[in-house]
Amino acid sequence: MAHDPRLAHMGTATPPPPPPPPPENNNACAETANDNAPESQPAEVTPAASDSYKLKFCTVCASNQNRSMEAHLRLSTAASPFPVVSFGTGSLVRLPGPSITQPNVYNFNSTSYSQMYEELFSKDERLYRSNGLLNMLERNRNLKWGPERFQDWVPGVPRVDHVSKGDKGAIGTEGGVVDVIITCEERCWDAVVDDLMNKGSVLNRPVHVFNVDIKDNHEEALVGGKAILELANRLNEAAALERKANGAQGWENGAGEARRSFDEKVPEILAAWQEKWPNLPALWTLAWL
Numbered sequence: 001m002a003h004d005p006r007l008a009h010m011g012t013a014t015p016p017p018p019p020p021p022p023p024e025n026n027n028a029c030a031e032t033a034n035d036n037a038p039e040s041q042p043a044e045v046t047p048a049a050s051d052s053y054k055l056k057f058c059t060v061c062a063s064n065q066n067r068s069m070e071a072h073l074r075l076s077t078a079a080s081p082f083p084v085v086s087f088g089t090g091s092l093v094r095l096p097g098p099s100i101t102q103p104n105v106y107n108f109n110s111t112s113y114s115q116m117y118e119e120l121f122s123k124d125e126r127l128y129r130s131n132g133l134l135n136m137l138e139r140n141r142n143l144k145w146g147p148e149r150f151q152d153w154v155p156g157v158p159r160v161d162h163v164s165k166g167d168k169g170a171i172g173t174e175g176g177v178v179d180v181i182i183t184c185e186e187r188c189w190d191a192v193v194d195d196l197m198n199k200g201s202v203l204n205r206p207v208h209v210f211n212v213d214i215k216d217n218h219e220e221a222l223v224g225g226k227a228i229l230e231l232a233n234r235l236n237e238a239a240a241l242e243r244k245a246n247g248a249q250g251w252e253n254g255a256g257e258a259r260r261s262f263d264e265k266v267p268e269i270l271a272a273w274q275e276k277w278p279n280l281p282a283l284w285t286l287a288w289l
Helices: 005-012 029-039 067-076 113-130 133-141 162-163 188-201 218-246 257-276
Strands: 059-061 083-088 093-095 102-108 182-183 206-212 282-288
Touching: 005 182, 029 067, 059 067, 059 188, 067 083, 067 133, 067 218, 093 113, 113 133, 182 188, 182 218, 188 282, 206 218, 206 257, 218 257, 257 282
Parallel strands: 059 083, 059 182, 182 206
Antiparallel strands: 093 102, 206 282
């Protein structure tokens, strides 16, 4: 017979008998009984279900600079932080320059945020301070070493070097796998889904892929980051409750009652979230790592 983890608490669920009624007109005894009452129900003081388990997240935009990094910041520094990695899907990292025909272009995986910051600072501090690039890069370099390209990521390859570099959210992602990918633009969503198919699902591990459409400016990125954190909290709460109720057997490979039930609830979770954030159109699919 399958073991139901909820039955493990049945032996302690019955509270102790109530104390006898205090003697008439004995206020001191009544106060003592009231003081002791909370101690008779210690099982009521338990951590929230969402704190018992953490989904692993991946945020993606075009250059791994603005939208994905704002979401990375929100997830990794939340009151109850999430493990998180972030990527870009473009061929190169492109940042605005002195004109539309003179962008600042960098390579993924080899140029750090600090290097970009120092270069733009030396080129024209006033320009890049006024358009927000220096402030953005200052935030980014306090989160991780540098921009990474999604198509170069190999799921399952250890990421322990990111922990040693001090990347925020890296603890929990050392195994190189994630449960949820959230892109910030439809073309990035298309690129991610296509790349996952091209990679061949070598780990045979399910991953939910969302797109939250966010305009690529600093103000919209702030709003989008807040919305993505709320979506993450909703997803994680549902996952934690299912694992608590049905056990975690087979979870990593998409098997087991808990995982099946969670996967079925994801569209409902997204629909409820979308009602609150109607100005951030969303997409979703289930893919495989």
